[in-house]
Amino acid sequence: MSSRLTDERLDGVFDQLPLLAGRPRTLQQLSGGLTNRNMKITTPDGVYVARCFDTGANLLGIDRDREHYNSVAAERAGIGAPVLDYRPDLGVLLLQYLDGKTLCDADFQRDGVIARAAEACRTLHGGPRFRGRFDMFERQPAYLETVRRHGFAIPAGYLEHAGAFAAAERVLTATDTTTVPCNNDLLAGNFIDDGDRMWLIDYEYSGNNDPCFELGNIWSECGLSLDQLDELVTSYYGCRSRCRTARAHLQGLVAKYGWTLWGCIQHGSSAIEFDFWAWAMERYEAAVAAFTGPGYARLLDDVARAD
Incomplete structure (x- = not known):
């Protein structure tokens, strides 16, 4: 975390945001945030979340x-x-609290x-196109x-599976090139349910992508069974589709293999107290x-075969 975003200086940073300047406030660090700090800010005028990020080194391509x-x-x-304010110079994205x-x-x-x-x-995928892919x-x-x-260390034998990863790329790109605005990081903690609707948060890795990557990554990150993946895909598309469920399954495996290296980078570089190596090995x-x-x-055959 950037030195200007340590606990001692957060108040000074927030005083440079018009919505917060000069207002009494209480701060609470929210759970999660493996690449940034998420602070809940309560004032007499409203409740906000400040996503506070390092303005220095960025090894994760964010x-x-x-x-x-x-x-x-x-x-x-x-x-x-x-979205209420954005100050990249201070390392802050200010949002309304949900x-x-x-x-x-x-x-x-x-x-x-x-x-x-x-x-x-x-809802997300039907919205405005995102910047980037x-x-x-x-x-x-x-x-x-x-x-x-x-x-940085990587799991022993990681590169031995490059052929299987490449085979997934060949079949996925040969069968469908549709892209929609995707979050691409929908672990359970990035869903917020207010009782009326489900919100999606955290767009660090967002970009236009295959909708089946989104669904497969949910399967991968939220501990779903393959039967539940089929339910998710069926609910999303409105009908059961063997090839689309297979596509989401394959994209979920692609996500596991790729995110493994994310964990290795964090294991080798992050000051956050979290077992990134175990996180990476679970996916690998x-x-x-x-x-x-x-x-x-x-x-692979099921992805290529039409229903």
Whole structure:
């Protein structure tokens, strides 16, 4: 975290934002935030969230201007928190606080939650186009170059599975090139349920992408079974589709393999107290089990085969 965003200087930073300047306030650090600090700010006039990020080194390829632009687009779509201020020089994106329940993996086991998550994705994906694109087949090589350049550790045998990763790229790009505005990082904690609607937050990795990457990444990050992935895909598209469920499944494996390197970069560089290596290995081992399993060739075939 940038020195100007330490606890001792947060008040000084917030005093430079017109909505907060000179107002009494209480600060509360919110959970999550593996690349930034999220502060809940309560004032007599309103409640806000400040996403506070490092203005220095950026090894993860996060484009903060794009995050801001796409956060505004998500707000316009009716699915993202209102954006109130953006000060890249201070490392702050100020948002309206959303009063609701932040989901956890267990919530996706409750009746109706998967369908509501699918509806939220459809709302985002039907909204204004995002700036930039997100493609894990571009992001993974960039992360690998960062790992090599800085000498960060990666799992033993990681590169031995490049062939399986490339096979996924070939079949995915040969069968569909549709892109929509995607969050691309919908772990459970990025869903907020206010009782009336589901909101989607955190657009650090947002960009136009295959909608099945979004669905597959939800499967990967939220602990869904393959049956629940089928439910998610069916809810999203409005009908059951074997090839689309297979596509989302394959994109979820692509996400696991690519995000592994994200964890390796954080393990080697982040000052945050979190076991990034275990996080990375969990995804790597799941990806490898699928890549080397007897069903992988069939999964590739199912993606290529029309319903």
